[in-house]
Amino acid sequence: MNRLTVVAVVVLIGCGSGSSTPAIGAPSDLKVAPLGAGLHVTWKDNSSDEDEFQIERKSFGGFAMVGSVVFDTVQFHDEPLVAGTSYTYRVRAMKGAAPSAYSETATAT
Numbered sequence: 001m002n003r004l005t006v007v008a009v010v011v012l013i014g015c016g017s018g019s020s021t022p023a024i025g026a027p028s029d030l031k032v033a034p035l036g037a038g039l040h041v042t043w044k045d046n047s048s049d050e051d052e053f054q055i056e057r058k059s060f061g062g063f064a065m066v067g068s069v070v071f072d073t074v075q076f077h078d079e080p081l082v083a084g085t086s087y088t089y090r091v092r093a094m095k096g097a098a099p100s101a102y103s104e105t106a107t108a109t
Contacts, residue, residue: 024050024100027091032108038079039108043091045074047100050093058088058105068094084109 025046032041041055055076056063069076081087088107093100 024093024095024098026101027053027093027103030089030091030103030106032087032089032106034108035077036079038077038081039087039089041076041078041089041091041106043074043103045072045093047093047095050095050100052094054092054094054099056090056092056102058090059085063088063090 025048027043028046029044030041031043032039034040043053045053050071052068052070053073053076054065054068055078057066057078058064066078067076076091078087078089086107086109088105090102090105092102
């Protein structure tokens with residue numbers, strides 16, 4: 001008598017909490033310009049479904065978040081700042097807890 005053994009393998013892809021989130025487009029074309037007592041930061045929005053943008057500044061050490069703006073906003077004003085000091089900025093888009101890559105950096109004094 002012959003025995004036939006059947007083994008079923010079920011693979012679930014993209015289901016439940018283990019699914020990956022599609023990549024969010026990183027902001028680009030970052031620019032920083034003096035304005036009033038601070039610096040005005042602008043960028044190009046390359047994502048279609050972000051919740052917010054996070055703006056980070058580097059001055060005397062590493063980068064730290066200095067603010068955030070809601071979806072589809074492409075500017076941020078940072079003031080007051082110390083005159084004569086160089087500040088470097090970068091921006092990233094956020095969708096929930098998932099971040100995009102950072103933009104390139106831009107520096108102004």
